[in-house]
């Protein structure tokens with residue numbers, strides 16, 4: 001399979017993947033973007049990238065662009081904005097009011113820093129990008145430097161492990177969920193947030209949507225995610241919902257097809273979105289927006305799918 005110019009590296013191997021949800025291998029290519037094929041599993045409907053550069057699996061890809069994206073001024077402002085993780089904090093606190101929390105793919109630590117300030121939490125983060133971890137440490141977040149799958153298996157003593165927008169980046173998301181299961185205490189909580197295959201955004205503009213991108217290897221529906229959770233085993237699904245809705249992104253992407261939206265521009269829009277959320281002038285519009293978001297959430301049609309799991 002051809003890969004995009006920016007990802008082309010002759011020294012790199014290609015991983016061939018089965019469906020991350022059902023392990024099926026019959027697929028049909030449904031989208032093509034940046035010279036990469038996106039396929040639907042013919043058994044369960046999950047959409048994924050079947051052939052992936054190894055740098056995504058090892059995390060090297062993220063290490064390489066730490067400076068340009070994760071540590072850019074606009075991205076940091078967006079990550080540390082007090083409104084950025086509002087919904088995520090509320091969700092975690094509802095299920096785990098205190099205790100030991102590990103955030104996998106913590107990036108520069110925005111979620112953990114805020115959570116730590118909110119209550120009696122012992123917080124820890126891990127990530128494949130050492131540069132992002134350095135930044136997280138700088139703002140007082142405790143970090144684990146080893147790759148998540150290589151963390152030593154000690155006693156299962158985490159009260160919660162969170163994956164905010166992480167599983168879509170992974171060549172083997174089931175392995176990460178199984179690892180989380182080995183680290184969470186019995187009755188503890190695991191929260192998964194992934195882009196929603198059945199979102200209004202993807203249903204209406206398909207591959208034009210900017211978050212259908214080559215670093216997003218997996219596109220789960222609620223059914224496909226639930227199926228993967230069942231296959232890994234050891235979990236009770238407590239809640240399935242969807243959250244976040246950004247109509248500006250949908251409108252921009254509908255009007256203008258681009259293979260890739262530059263990192264700098266994505267970070268800038270994230271920052272601007274946070275500013276809109278805070279602005280008082282937007283109050284009447286915000287009420288309408290909240291209604292739409294709440295209807296979409298209940299229909300499981302908002303941008304991200306969220307699953308709350310309890311360890312048996």
Ligand SMILES: [Zn+2]
Pocket residue numbers: 019020021022023024041042043044045046
């Ligand atoms: Zn499948």
